[in-house]
Every structure is written in structure tokens, then in C-alpha cells.
Amino acid sequence: MDEQPRPDSGSGWTAGKVVGVVLGFLGMAGFGVCSLCGIVIAIDSQYADGFVWFLIILGMGLTALSYWLVVTMRRKAREERDRDNP
16 A cells, blocks of 8 residues: 555644634733723713823734734634645
8 A cells, every 4th residue: 555644633723722812812802892991981081192092003903913813823723624634
């Protein structure tokens, strides 16, 4: 037989990917809620200055980065699983 036995294929998920996804979900929830609360406070408050809006925009950026982390970890795990299971 020419074929080499393939090692037992896994799901593509490693401990690092699971931790990355969990941290990504926590980041999305935390920064997202804080950004929304900041927007509500800034709209209600007549004293909202540029620094408050800077923090809101920063929070939205961190939410987007957390979302990107989750999507990337899921895509990498799927690619690894598909590569191991032809």
C-alpha cells in the first residue's frame, strides 16, 4: 500500500484558540456595553467634551478588534480541521 496512515484528526481547536475566543467574547461584551453607556451619557450630558467621545471611539475600536479576534480564531480552526480531513 502506498498510502501513509493519517494521524487521528482533531477538531482544529487548540487551547490557545479557545482562550482567544473566550477573551474575544469578553472584550466584545465589555467594550461594547461600555461604549454604548458612554454614548448615552454623552448624549444626555451637556458637559460631554472631546475626551469622552475619544473614549467612546476607542471602546468601539476595541470592540471591533475583539470581534476580529473571534472571527480569526474560528476561521483558523475551521481551516485546520478541513486541512486534516480531506
